[in-house]
Amino acid sequence: MTKQEALFEYLLRKADDSLILGHRLSEWCGHGPILEEDIAITNIALDLIGQATELYKYAAEVEDKGRDEDDLAFLRIEREYKNVLLVEQTNGDFGKTMIRQLFFDHFEHLLYEELMNSKDERIAAIATKTIKEIKYHIKHSSEWTIRLGDGTEESHNRVQKSVRDLSRFTKELFYQDEVDQILIAEGIIPDVSKFKVEYDKNIKAILDEATLELPNEKWQLDGGRKGVHSEHLGYLLTELQYMQRTYPGMKW
Amino acid sequence: MNKKEWPLWEVFIRSKQGLSHKHVGSLRAPDAEMAVNNARDVYTRRSEGISIWVVESANVVASDPSEAGPLYEPANSKAYRHPTFYEVPEGIKHM
Numbered sequence: 167m168t169k170q171e172a173l174f175e176y177l178l179r180k181a182d183d184s185l186i187l188g189h190r191l192s193e194w195c196g197h198g199p200i201l202e203e204d205i206a207i208t209n210i211a212l213d214l215i216g217q218a219t220e221l222y223k224y225a226a227e228v229e230d231k232g233r234d235e236d237d238l239a240f241l242r243i244e245r246e247y248k249n250v251l252l253v254e255q256t257n258g259d260f261g262k263t264m265i266r267q268l269f270f271d272h273f274e275h276l277l278y279e280e281l282m283n284s285k286d287e288r289i290a291a292i293a294t295k296t297i298k299e300i301k302y303h304i305k306h307s308s309e310w311t312i313r314l315g316d317g318t319e320e321s322h323n324r325v326q327k328s329v330r331d332l333s334r335f336t337k338e339l340f341y342q343d344e345v346d347q348i349l350i351a352e353g354i355i356p357d358v359s360k361f362k363v364e365y366d367k368n369i370k371a372i373l374d375e376a377t378l379e380l381p382n383e384k385w386q387l388d389g390g391r392k393g394v395h396s397e398h399l400g401y402l403l404t405e406l407q408y409m410q411r412t413y414p415g416m417k418w
Numbered sequence: 419m420n421k422k423e424w425p426l427w428e429v430f431i432r433s434k435q436g437l438s439h440k441h442v443g444s445l446r447a448p449d450a451e452m453a454v455n456n457a458r459d460v461y462t463r464r465s466e467g468i469s470i471w472v473v474e475s476a477n478v479v480a481s482d483p484s485e486a487g488p489l490y491e492p493a494n495s496k497a498y499r500h501p502t503f504y505e506v507p508e509g510i511k512h513m
Contacts, residue, residue: 201445203456205460206455206456209459305455309452309455313449
């Protein structure tokens with residue numbers, strides 16, 4: 167694998183994370199528990215889709231095969247999406263959405279802090295813009311986790327169940343293979359295994375304050391980075407891609 | 419289901435340095451911190467501000483509309499309270 171191929175693959179993985187999660191959050195539009203949260207969630211959705219756009223643009227340039235960011239976002243099949251399984255999991259109730267966000271935001275925060283120092287100037291620039299958005303996302307999901315976990319019996323039980331259901335997708339955030347090895351050696355991306363301890367510590371601090379517990383089970387799922395997804399992604403893509411599949415090349 | 423409403427908060431935004439905070443509207447939130455977060459999302463998404471204040475609406479003490487007469491009308495007849503009431507003598511500079 168060349169450096170160029172590795173870079174393309176890496177950008178695609180991160181762009182897919184942002185796009186798929188952004189799409190998931192956009193499903194809350196008009197369904198938020200209160201008007202204020204409806205706006206907050208869709209703001210975050212827009213941040214993520216904006217990040218995805220920047221990453222896809224760069225990926226398309228790196229690939230240099232005449233595809234643009236829209237082709238990458240809308241015209242691939244399920245197996246070609248490389249996002250982690252966590253981001254494609256369904257919204258569930260508001261608490262589940264916040265827990266999914268908590269696990270993701272804390273990872274992104276540590277990652278993008280490092281990506282700001284990337285030797286690839288374009289990635290460093292994207293990271294510098296993105297980190298400000300992530301700092302708000304992490305505040306939003308962390309504070310909601312604390313309030314729901316340490317709220318009523320009903321809210322506690324619901325988010326506790328979501329922590330149990332979603333924690334099995336967290337290890338995949340730290341998935342690394344040849345793609346990562348090549349880019350780490352070039353100083354383009356950080357070795358994420360170096361901040362796994364910090365990630366666990368940060369998550370635990372929030373969960374402790376929220377009176378929530380991580381399950382003891384160690385069973386972890388992965389596959390997303392190789393395009394092997396859960397049953398949920400296909401349905402999501404059907405909706406995400408509908409317009410471009412039905413009216414090819416449509417612009418608005 | 420007994421649906422309890424979150425308290426109402428009044429939101430004040432400072433649009434830039436040097437200007438004072440201005441009332442922009444209200445929203446609901448479970449506590450002060452979340453009220454600031456919500457205000458950020460609802461009222462500053464188009465770069466309207468650089469500082470937010472929130473005050474729980476219950477803490478705002480308002481004047482009684484039925485007392486508008488005694489409160490405000492006496493001022494109407496006191497034109498001498500406006501600087502324009504006074505004529506500036508000829509030759510006075512820097513006024």
